[in-house]
Amino acid sequence: MTLNAPFSYQNGMLHAEAVNLEHLADQVGTPCFVYSKQRLQDNWWAFDRALQPIPHLICYAVKANSNIAVLSILAQLGSGFDIVSGGELTRVLTAGAPANKIVFSGVGKSIAEMKQALEANILCFNVESEAELTRLNQVAGEMGLKARISLRVNPDVDARTHPYISTGLKQNKFGIAITEAPSLYAKAQQLPHLEITGVDCHIGSQLLDLAPFADALQRILQLVKQLEQQKIQLHHIDFGGGLGVRYREEEPPEIVDYANVLLEQWQNLPYTLLLEPGRAIAADAGILLTRVEFLKNGEAKNFAIVDAAMNDLIRPALYGAWQRIEPVFVADTPSADPLCYDIVGPVCETGDFLGKDRYLRVNEGDLLAVHQAGAYGFAMSSNYNTRGRAAEILVSGHQWQCVRRRETVEDLLALESIATI
Numbered sequence: 327m328t329l330n331a332p333f334s335y336q337n338g339m340l341h342a343e344a345v346n347l348e349h350l351a352d353q354v355g356t357p358c359f360v361y362s363k364q365r366l367q368d369n370w371w372a373f374d375r376a377l378q379p380i381p382h383l384i385c386y387a388v389k390a391n392s393n394i395a396v397l398s399i400l401a402q403l404g405s406g407f408d409i410v411s412g413g414e415l416t417r418v419l420t421a422g423a424p425a426n427k428i429v430f431s432g433v434g435k436s437i438a439e440m441k442q443a444l445e446a447n448i449l450c451f452n453v454e455s456e457a458e459l460t461r462l463n464q465v466a467g468e469m470g471l472k473a474r475i476s477l478r479v480n481p482d483v484d485a486r487t488h489p490y491i492s493t494g495l496k497q498n499k500f501g502i503a504i505t506e507a508p509s510l511y512a513k514a515q516q517l518p519h520l521e522i523t524g525v526d527c528h529i530g531s532q533l534l535d536l537a538p539f540a541d542a543l544q545r546i547l548q549l550v551k552q553l554e555q556q557k558i559q560l561h562h563i564d565f566g567g568g569l570g571v572r573y574r575e576e577e578p579p580e581i582v583d584y585a586n587v588l589l590e591q592w593q594n595l596p597y598t599l600l601l602e603p604g605r606a607i608a609a610d611a612g613i614l615l616t617r618v619e620f621l622k623n624g625e626a627k628n629f630a631i632v633d634a635a636m637n638d639l640i641r642p643a644l645y646g647a648w649q650r651i652e653p654v655f656v657a658d659t660p661s662a663d664p665l666c667y668d669i670v671g672p673v674c675e676t677g678d679f680l681g682k683d684r685y686l687r688v689n690e691g692d693l694l695a696v697h698q699a700g701a702y703g704f705a706m707s708s709n710y711n712t713r714g715r716a717a718e719i720l721v722s723g724h725q726w727q728c729v730r731r732r733e734t735v736e737d738l739l740a741l742e743s744i745a746t747i
């Protein structure tokens with residue numbers, strides 16, 4: 327028997343982390359998410375290196391994986407952060423990141439969130455509507471402060487990704503139409519409690535093509551020229567995140583090729599380039615470990631019923647996403663042919679599956695690893711069916727540490743009370 331390295335990737339590279347996953351799963355219990363410190367760092371450095379020729383700030387998209395230990399690893403590298411809520415702001419500051427590297431995206435910022443971010447003195451609000459602009463100006467004024475802003479511009483390019491995670495089209499709720507941006511910038515310039523500092527854009531997630539990026543940047547740079555003519559002073563251009571990763575047979579661009587497409591158009595612009603990558607930094611730095619509870623041979627299908635469910639990893643149920651699932655132990659000389667299974671969880675939904683039609687050699691009690699689970703895994707988990715959320719483990723070399731313990735039922739019930747009315 328050989329133990330698979332915890333992070334053996336599709337490209338055949340074995341990762342340096344060397345923790346025995348069986349021992350870890352025995353001690354922590356399953357399901358649990360396991361993150362590689364080294365891989366997080368390597369991914370962040372790959373962006374940083376690729377953008378070396380120009381002034382830049384990588385603002386990791388916290389929504390992808392907001393564990394405080396993950397954030398603090400990136401903060402120590404000098405990362406900036408893209409947040410979308412007051413909660414994420416608190417996490418990032420708790421992780422020790424400086425507020426002046428934080429940008430705040432999202433279409434529905436509340437007054438309380440605006441106040442929190444103004445008090446913290448974040449780098450920039452990415453404003454997504456005229457109404458938000460008005461509200462932010464008022465809130466900042468009441469606090470006797472000025473809010474630094476970018477307008478998030480919707481360039482109307484088709485990112486050619488899943489419709490739920492495409493954000494740069496006219497019909498999406500995000501951003502301000504590029505055609506309306508010059509007049510809204512002119513308005514922002516008149517508002518006394520705002521300070522224009524940049525332009526922002528994000529066209530979608532899990533992008534596998536460079537063309538939409540190139541297209542969007544071209545449109546943004548045209549807008550920037552127009553704003554220069556309007557004498558609007560910019561300091562940065564925030565080009566969002568969205569670079570895809572390989573889940574199955576996709577061929578996402580390398581980080582360096584993605585950066586080169588941006589650099590080609592950038593030339594010698596006198597601005598700082600901000601990027602907001604999430605998935606490309608966190609996805610392949612994490613796996614979800616789950617144990618087979620039962621094997622069930624139905625009339626039409628075989629099921630491997632595992633102890634992780636859609637509440638732990640919702641991407642398969644929500645987007646029909648495919649993530650690689652494989653046993654942690656692989657026999658050197660397999661004794662039987664693999665069987666075709668649906669890998670399903672205990673949640674009472676037919677949509678509760680982690681994978682369908684997977685050929686596996688498994689037995690009850692076996693440990694499985696779901697790959698590419700470092701991004702939009704735990705961060706999108708829930709307590710559906712009153713299931714406590716999984717533990718999160720960070721591994722570094724031969725060491726591991728529990729960076730979020732498993733939720734107990736007491737944790738879940740603590741917020742509720744028996745009705746007395």
Ligand SMILES: Cc1ncc(COP(=O)(O)O)c(C=O)c1O
Pocket residue numbers: 387390408431432493528530531532566567568569602603604605606
């Ligand atoms: C505004 C914004 N920035 C950054 C991201 C991160 O995207 P990704 O994880 O695809 O890099 C997202 C998510 O799509 C987003 O909405």
Ligand SMILES: N[C@@H](CCCC[NH3+])C(=O)O
Pocket residue numbers: 389491531532641701702706
């Ligand atoms: N949650 C999505 C990505 C959403 C990106 C956020 N704007 C996913 O798992 O693919």
